[in-house]
Amino acid sequence: MKIHEYQAKELFRKFGIPTSKGVMVTDPGRAPEAAAEVGYPCVVKAQVHVGGRGKAGGVKLAKNEEELKRHAGAILGMDIKGLVVERVLVDEAVDIARELYLGVILDRASKYPVFMVSAAGGVDIEEVAAKTPEKILMLPVDPAVGFWPHHGRRLAGFLSEDPGIQKQLADFLEKLYRLFIATDASLAEINPCVITSDGRATAIDAKINFDDNALFRQPDVEAMRDLSAEDPLELKAKDAGLSYVKLSGDVGCIVNGAGLAMTTMDLIKHFGSEPANFLDVGGSSDPAKVLVAMEIVTADPDVRAILLNIFGGITRCDDIAAGLLAALKKRPLEIPLVVRLTGTNEDRGRAMLAEAGITAGVNLDEAVQKAVAAAREGR
Amino acid sequence: MSIYVDEKTRVVVQGITGRDGSFHAAQMAEYGTKVVAGVTPGKGGQKVHGIPVFDTVAAAVEATGADASVIYVPARFAADALFEAADAGIKLAVCISEGLPTLDVLRAYHYYRARGLRFIGPNCPGIISPGKAKLGIMPGHIHRPGGVGLVSRSGTLTYEVVWSLTAAGLGQSTCMGIGGDPVIGTNFMDALAAFEADPETVGVVMIGEIGGTDEEEAAEFIQKNLTKPVVSFIAGRTAPKGKRMGHAGAIIAGGKGTAQSKIEALTAAGVPVADLPSQLPGLLKERLG
Numbered sequence: 001m002k003i004h005e006y007q008a009k010e011l012f013r014k015f016g017i018p019t020s021k022g023v024m025v026t027d028p029g030r031a032p033e034a035a036a037e038v039g040y041p042c043v044v045k046a047q048v049h050v051g052g053r054g055k056a057g058g059v060k061l062a063k064n065e066e067e068l069k070r071h072a073g074a075i076l077g078m079d080i081k082g083l084v085v086e087r088v089l090v091d092e093a094v095d096i097a098r099e100l101y102l103g104v105i106l107d108r109a110s111k112y113p114v115f116m117v118s119a120a121g122g123v124d125i126e127e128v129a130a131k132t133p134e135k136i137l138m139l140p141v142d143p144a145v146g147f148w149p150h151h152g153r154r155l156a157g158f159l160s161e162d163p164g165i166q167k168q169l170a171d172f173l174e175k176l177y178r179l180f181i182a183t184d185a186s187l188a189e190i191n192p193c194v195i196t197s198d199g200r201a202t203a204i205d206a207k208i209n210f211d212d213n214a215l216f217r218q219p220d221v222e223a224m225r226d227l228s229a230e231d232p233l234e235l236k237a238k239d240a241g242l243s244y245v246k247l248s249g250d251v252g253c254i255v256n257g258a259g260l261a262m263t264t265m266d267l268i269k270h271f272g273s274e275p276a277n278f279l280d281v282g283g284s285s286d287p288a289k290v291l292v293a294m295e296i297v298t299a300d301p302d303v304r305a306i307l308l309n310i311f312g313g314i315t316r317c318d319d320i321a322a323g324l325l326a327a328l329k330k331r332p333l334e335i336p337l338v339v340r341l342t343g344t345n346e347d348r349g350r351a352m353l354a355e356a357g358i359t360a361g362v363n364l365d366e367a368v369q370k371a372v373a374a375a376r377e378g379r
Numbered sequence: 380m381s382i383y384v385d386e387k388t389r390v391v392v393q394g395i396t397g398r399d400g401s402f403h404a405a406q407m408a409e410y411g412t413k414v415v416a417g418v419t420p421g422k423g424g425q426k427v428h429g430i431p432v433f434d435t436v437a438a439a440v441e442a443t444g445a446d447a448s449v450i451y452v453p454a455r456f457a458a459d460a461l462f463e464a465a466d467a468g469i470k471l472a473v474c475i476s477e478g479l480p481t482l483d484v485l486r487a488y489h490y491y492r493a494r495g496l497r498f499i500g501p502n503c504p505g506i507i508s509p510g511k512a513k514l515g516i517m518p519g520h521i522h523r524p525g526g527v528g529l530v531s532r533s534g535t536l537t538y539e540v541v542w543s544l545t546a547a548g549l550g551q552s553t554c555m556g557i558g559g560d561p562v563i564g565t566n567f568m569d570a571l572a573a574f575e576a577d578p579e580t581v582g583v584v585m586i587g588e589i590g591g592t593d594e595e596e597a598a599e600f601i602q603k604n605l606t607k608p609v610v611s612f613i614a615g616r617t618a619p620k621g622k623r624m625g626h627a628g629a630i631i632a633g634g635k636g637t638a639q640s641k642i643e644a645l646t647a648a649g650v651p652v653a654d655l656p657s658q659l660p661g662l663l664k665e666r667l668g
Contacts, residue, residue: 106562
């Protein structure tokens, strides 16, 4: 789960991490009130879940109220990579001497929380990692042991030679680690953390992603979720216990299991078309899920044919058939449907469908080819 | 032979009184697995399908000599179940449950490794040595005893491939799903090393998917360490960047984890990568001669 910069900064303040002053507004008319708290000059920053907002014109400096109103008015409602800006952060403009990169990730490869820090802040860190890896220090911390002062000294020593700044950064990083573990974050990134001209370490940007699997024990994190920033069909799928991702093709697919669902997409492409979506109905055997899955896929106007691909393990083919028949009864299909049904209780499932005049295949390659051909005819 | 589990494995089912645990305990026992005990806190003394239930794994191990566990408890209790199994002397835990916080799995990973123990999963279908033992949720009837080892990050895609192997007359020594999460207890390299050491296994099918770099590391490992033929399939060639594809671990992030990168690494290591799962039995047969 992602949160906005202003929310990440609120969390930072809660954990005692020095952060630039800022106020979030949704209405350009309220921006001057916000500026009264942070002072001029200030920075107006679009709050969207996408990178590259600066280049897109979503970050502007305002020296006075007139500029502030103009920038806030222009940025609110702006479209950045398909997302409409509904909130801006009016943030303190800090006097910058140096820019650092500070990050923590849950690293899949080493299986530790790993600090990544660099004195080359304010730029694309992946580019730094690719071109000048020696400018980045990576340091794993064993969560069973925790963050100790030597971790802080090592990281801070890499970033600065000034003992006063080292001390601030070590403290900063320890608090960042505490926040990371306490909130079940999967990534916390400060790019940049600046050293001000009067020698203070301050976060002027903040990005935190959280582990979705841990939200059950993080109600405060869950409460920060911005539903307006998420795709409505993906949300509907999630509420029903499905995972759905919209893609750009015209063959819709409904599959049980994520690996098989991705494979089905790949086969659609292999046989000459493009998948309209990823949709995994999950491992359980609930007819209601098939019903919702059919609703979601048919709601996509690009879909020209639907492929239902089930290899029953836990999922029982008769339950799938019952769900499909219920969906068709509720809303008859106007586009072709190809069914591939095999595995647990397949005879019963196939018989139920046959009664309703639907032929279910067994072979995966054949079913995909049939669906691709049907979509082509429907174009 | 086979890897990790066989007819001697004595299994305790953690969460045996739940809906999934109870159903699959019966299925596993019916397959011939020695399911010797179940555990549900507060339900000690009961029986499920004739299997004695204990309050703790320690009590189950003491009374029945169980050495492996299968975990079917809800996500929020699953990490606790993993640590409990390790502390009770279980050598192999198979965590079917999905949705465990990554930080907990990561802690369990180091806890198990430091003690020389093993867990498979989480978020996996489990492991089966056909004709000997089944610790998991896969449909047993699609498997046949034989010489192909199979390791996969997926569930139903694994069944798809197993079924095509069986249909092509290729039986299996052991098939295991290692799970779709970003951090898992047993990875491709562990399974590949075990298959290489297993005299019954003659060739290996490895099924990967987008996300992480485990397939790339496995490719290097195969090149250096495997004498037996390996064939592969990678799911997710058409997956967009930055979107989680069902599995928590199936995501292309920061330019890493693309199907293309994995296919290139495997091909460079001399491992043929099938375009379609249905090509796998043929590819393997060619290499087995």
